[in-house]
Structure formats: structure tokens, C-alpha cells
Amino acid sequence: MAGGVVATGGGGTHHEGKITLFVIVTCIVAAMGGLLFDYDLGIIGGMTSMDQFLLKFFPNVYIQMKDQSGVHHHSQYYKFDNPLLTLFTSSLYLAALVASFFASSITRIMGRKISMFIGGIFFLVGSLLDAFAINVAMLIIGRLLLGFGVGFCNQSVPLYLSEMAPPKIRGALNIGFQLMITIEILIANLINYKLAKIKNGWRFSLGIGAVPAIILCLGAIFLDDTPNSMIERGKQEKARKMLQRIRGIDDVDEEFQKLVNASEEAKKVDNAWKNIIEAKYRPQLVFCSLIPFFQQFTGINVIMFYAPVLFQTLGFGSNASLMSAVITGGVNVVATIISIFSVDKFGRRILFLEGGIQMLLCQIAVGAMIAKEFGVSGVGSFNKGEVNLLLFFICAYVASFAWSWGPLGWLVPSEICSLEIRSAGQAINVSVNMLFTFIIGQVFLMMLCHLKFGLFFFFGGFVVIMTIFIAFFLPETKNVPIEEMNSVWRSHWFWARFIPQDMVNSHAHLQDL
Numbered sequence: 144m145a146g147g148v149v150a151t152g153g154g155g156t157h158h159e160g161k162i163t164l165f166v167i168v169t170c171i172v173a174a175m176g177g178l179l180f181d182y183d184l185g186i187i188g189g190m191t192s193m194d195q196f197l198l199k200f201f202p203n204v205y206i207q208m209k210d211q212s213g214v215h216h217h218s219q220y221y222k223f224d225n226p227l228l229t230l231f232t233s234s235l236y237l238a239a240l241v242a243s244f245f246a247s248s249i250t251r252i253m254g255r256k257i258s259m260f261i262g263g264i265f266f267l268v269g270s271l272l273d274a275f276a277i278n279v280a281m282l283i284i285g286r287l288l289l290g291f292g293v294g295f296c297n298q299s300v301p302l303y304l305s306e307m308a309p310p311k312i313r314g315a316l317n318i319g320f321q322l323m324i325t326i327e328i329l330i331a332n333l334i335n336y337k338l339a340k341i342k343n344g345w346r347f348s349l350g351i352g353a354v355p356a357i358i359l360c361l362g363a364i365f366l367d368d369t370p371n372s373m374i375e376r377g378k379q380e381k382a383r384k385m386l387q388r389i390r391g392i393d394d395v396d397e398e399f400q401k402l403v404n405a406s407e408e409a410k411k412v413d414n415a416w417k418n419i420i421e422a423k424y425r426p427q428l429v430f431c432s433l434i435p436f437f438q439q440f441t442g443i444n445v446i447m448f449y450a451p452v453l454f455q456t457l458g459f460g461s462n463a464s465l466m467s468a469v470i471t472g473g474v475n476v477v478a479t480i481i482s483i484f485s486v487d488k489f490g491r492r493i494l495f496l497e498g499g500i501q502m503l504l505c506q507i508a509v510g511a512m513i514a515k516e517f518g519v520s521g522v523g524s525f526n527k528g529e530v531n532l533l534l535f536f537i538c539a540y541v542a543s544f545a546w547s548w549g550p551l552g553w554l555v556p557s558e559i560c561s562l563e564i565r566s567a568g569q570a571i572n573v574s575v576n577m578l579f580t581f582i583i584g585q586v587f588l589m590m591l592c593h594l595k596f597g598l599f600f601f602f603g604g605f606v607v608i609m610t611i612f613i614a615f616f617l618p619e620t621k622n623v624p625i626e627e628m629n630s631v632w633r634s635h636w637f638w639a640r641f642i643p644q645d646m647v648n649s650h651a652h653l654q655d656l
């Protein structure tokens with residue numbers, strides 16, 4: 144097959160056809176999968192500071208919170224330190240981690256669509272169990288099911304989006320997933336804010352998660368699978384029709400042939416897992432492992448999980464803290480939209496680099512302010528001006544995450560892997576992401592107790608490392624057709640040494656891009 148059928152004269156971008164309404168609508172529905180992911184994260188952040196919820200399920204935390212005579216009662220760093228509560232919050236991510244391995248095989252063998260559907264069903268059942276929970280066990284089982292849902296959706300949705308999209312707007316369509324994530328966090332914050340005072344408000348907060356789950360399930364029934372996945376599963380003719388439909392042109396021969404080639408290549412290898420550890424896939428293995436790790440070590444989820452708790456700790460009071468979470472939630476959405484408009488124009492690298500520098504500056508500022516006010520004793524309070532300044536830096540931090548590591552953490556791993564390793568690469572991405580989301584969720588409160596303001600410098604240190612890493616090692620992937628990525632590695636100063644020439648020949652060339 145090497146060198147064969149591919150017409151390279153026009154370069155990689157010739158075969159993409161139009162940007163059809165069909166492909167956009169399809170991608171919007173699929174991106175609903177993102178709604179499921181963080182809705183819960185947002186909700187849980189707020190709920191863990193709702194009195195009624197704590198009183199019902201975690202009475203000890205409640206007592207500890209109200210108790211003014213505890214050992215650490217003066218220190219703002221020690222509030223809410225309860226292992227059961229953190230385990231409850233983080234259990235979802237552990238479940239998602241486990242599920243992503245099953246989801247990987249199902250996504251490959253049965254297609255992206257089925258995998259999304261399964262994710263939706265898990266999420267639906269999980270939301271309902273939680274909404275009607277009468278004891279901690281039910282609450283936790285519900286949460287584990289939500290985690291399975293997340294495992295399936297985060298495996299299949301980003302792949303679905305990246306395979307459906309025309310290369311020119313692949314970044315934008317893929318970030319639709321992250322946009323949904325952020326919209327959902329915002330909705331969750333708003334709902335928490337409204338429902339905090341209502342009797343059993345937390346039940347509604349949890350139950351509303353069923354809505355996007357239903358939309359995704361229905362969507363997945365009506366959506367078609369990606370041409371790549373159809374070819375992978377031997378449905379050639381259907382795949383060609385699908386390609387014509389999503390590209391809006393009849394002549395899709397060139398792109399179709401490339402997909403078929405990619406699939407042939409993929410068939411030569413029997414095991415994606417064995418494959419991805421081969422030297423020639425080193426760049427993909429490295430990025431699929433390190434990108435999610437770094438994404439979590441930006442420290443974003445310290446803000447996302449615990450924003451209400453954190454703000455309370457900083458002296459905002461119960462209502463004000465939810466309000467602040469809404470503000471950061473809003474910034475998250477707006478900045479993600481900015482990312483959608485820049486990612487295919489300026490590229491992934493610029494966003495990563497700018498985002499990294501901005502995050503670092505904000506972390507230094509926040510850390511310094513907290514150090515000044517609370518010091519190591521944890522006693523102190525901010526005045527109004529300081530609170531506003533702090534909020535400003537937190538918003539600027541969230542914004543920079545939201546146009547860089549947030550969306551790119553899902554986009555880049557889903558677009559750099561060739562078909563034969565794609566499902567394995569994505570499974571690594573999801574599971575590493577979940578593992579570190581879990582770990583950070585677990586140890587954050589403990590870290591806050593020990594590192595105090597240093598926590599912000601700790602994450603800042605990681606931001607320095609990841610930004611340097613991106614600067615040297617990540618090649619630009621904007622506008623490159625997804626089945627032609629090998630050429631990108633082949634022309635990179637460092638990764639070229641891993642990529643044999645014939646890997647590039649069997650796909651297309653990039654000179655004209």
C-alpha cells in the first residue's frame with residue numbers, strides 16, 4: 144500500500160469539501176457528551192457547602208464546619224477536611240478511569256456512536272439514583288455510575304468530533320465538547336446558587352443531570368457513526384455515503400481513499416495497545432500520557448471542585464461564594480468561545496504558550512496575596528478591594544486555562560493518533576486525566592493544610608514545566624488532516640528520529656499546507 148493511491152499534488156487540504164450544516168449539527172449533538180462530564184463536578188462543588196446536604200449525608204462535616212471550638216478553628220486552611228466527603232467527590236473519577244478501558248474496546252469494535260449511547264444511559268441512571276438517594280450508599284453508587292458514563296463519553300465524543308470535522312475547523316468543532324463542559328459547570332453553579340436555600344434543593348441539582356443524558360441518548364440513536372469508524376468495521380459503502388453527506392460534495396474519492404488506507408494500515412496491527420508502545424508511536428504515547436497529566440497539574444480543579452469551599456475559606460461567606468463560582472463559571476464559558484475562534488487560525492501552540500504564561504502570572508499573584516494576608520497561621524481576612532483583586536486574578540487564571548489546556552487537553556490527544564492506535568491513545572488520555580483529577584480531588588484539602596498558600600506556587604511550578612515542554616516538543620497540528628499526522632512528526636526536530644519514512648509515504652504529504 145505504501146506510496147500508492149494517494150494523490151498528493153493538491154496537498155492535504157484539498158479533499159475536505161464544504162463545511163456543511165449537517166456536520167455542525169451532528170457535532171453539536173455529540174458534544175452534549177461534554178455536558179455530562181462536568182455538570183456533576185460543578186454541582187458537587189456547590190453541594191458540599193449546602194447545609195441540608197451535609198446534614199443528611201455527612202453530619203460530621205457539618206458539625207465540624209459549625210463547630211468553633213475545634214483545634215484548627217482559627218485557621219482558614221483547615222476547614223472541610225473530611226476524607227469521606229473527598230472520597231465521595233472523587234469516586235466518580237476513579238469509576239471513569241476504570242470504564243475508559245472498556246470504553247476503548249467498545250468504541251473501536253462497535254463504533255463511536257454506541258459508546259456515546261452507553262455513556263448516556265449510565266449517566267441517566269446515575270443521576271436518578273443520586274437525585275433519589277436516601278443514604279450514602281445510594282449516593283455513592285449513583286456517583287460511580289456517573290463515572291462510568293464519563294468514561295464512555297470522554298472516550299468516544301472527542302474521537303467522534305475529530306473524525307467528523309473537516310480539518311479546517313476540526314479544532315473549533317472539537318472544542319464544542321469543552322464548551323459544553325464549561326456551560327454545564329456554569330449551569331450547575333447557577334442551579335446550586337438558586338437551590339441552595341430550597342428544601343431538598345440538592346435533589347434537583349443532582350436530578351437535572353438527567354436532562355443532558357437524555358439528549359445524548361436520543362442524539363446517539365439518530366446520529367450516524369464517523370466514516371473512519373465505519374470503514375474500520377468494514378462498512379465501506381455506508382462510509383462513502385456518509386463522507387459525501389458530511390462534506391457536502393459527491394467527489395470524496397481522495398479523502399475516502401485516505402481513510403481506507405489508514406484503515407488498512409490499522410488492520411495490519413492486531414493490538415492497539417501493543418502497538419502504541421512501539422518506538423514509532425512514541426510521540427503519541429508521550430503526548431497522550433503527559434497532556435492529561437499536565438492539564439490536571441495546572442491546578443484548575445482546585446478552583447472548579449472547591450471554588451465555593453475555597454471562597455468561603457477566603458472569607459466570602461456562603462452566598463457570596465456561590466456567586467463567585469458563577470463568575471468564574473461565566474469566564475470559563477466566554478474564554479472557551481474565544482478558543483473556538485482562535486484554535487484553527489492561530490494554532491494550538493500559541494494558545495498553549497500564552498495560556499501557560501498567563502496562568503503562571505495569576506498563580507503567583509494569588510499565592511502572594513494569600514501569603515500576605517493569611518501567612519502560615521491561616522488567620523486573617525481580606526478587605527473589599529483585596530477580594531476584588533483576588534477575584535480578578537482567579538478569573539484571569541480560569542480564562543487562560545479555558546482557552547488553552549482546557550480544550551486542548553481534549554483536542555490534541557484526539558487528533559494526533561493514527562487510526563491504528565487512536566482508541567488506545569484516547570483511553571490513555573482519559574484514564575490519566577481521571578486518575579489525576581481523582582488524586583487532586585483527594586489530596587487537595589490535605590495539600591491546602593500543609594502547603595497553605597504554597598499550593599498556588601506548587602501548581603505554578605508545573606505550569607512552567609508544561610509550557611517549556613510544549614514549546615520544545617509539540618508540533619503545530621492545526622488544519623492538518625487527521626489521517627496525515629505522521630508527516631507532522633516526521634518533520635519535527637525531535638520526533639523525526641522515531642518515525643520511519645514509509646509511515647509517511649503511505650499517507651499524504653504536507654508540503655502544500
Ligand code: BGC
Binds near residue numbers: 184324325447475
Ligand atoms: C478538564 C476538567 C476541568 C474542566 C474545567 C476540562 O478540560 O478536563 O478537569 O474541570 O476542563 O473547565
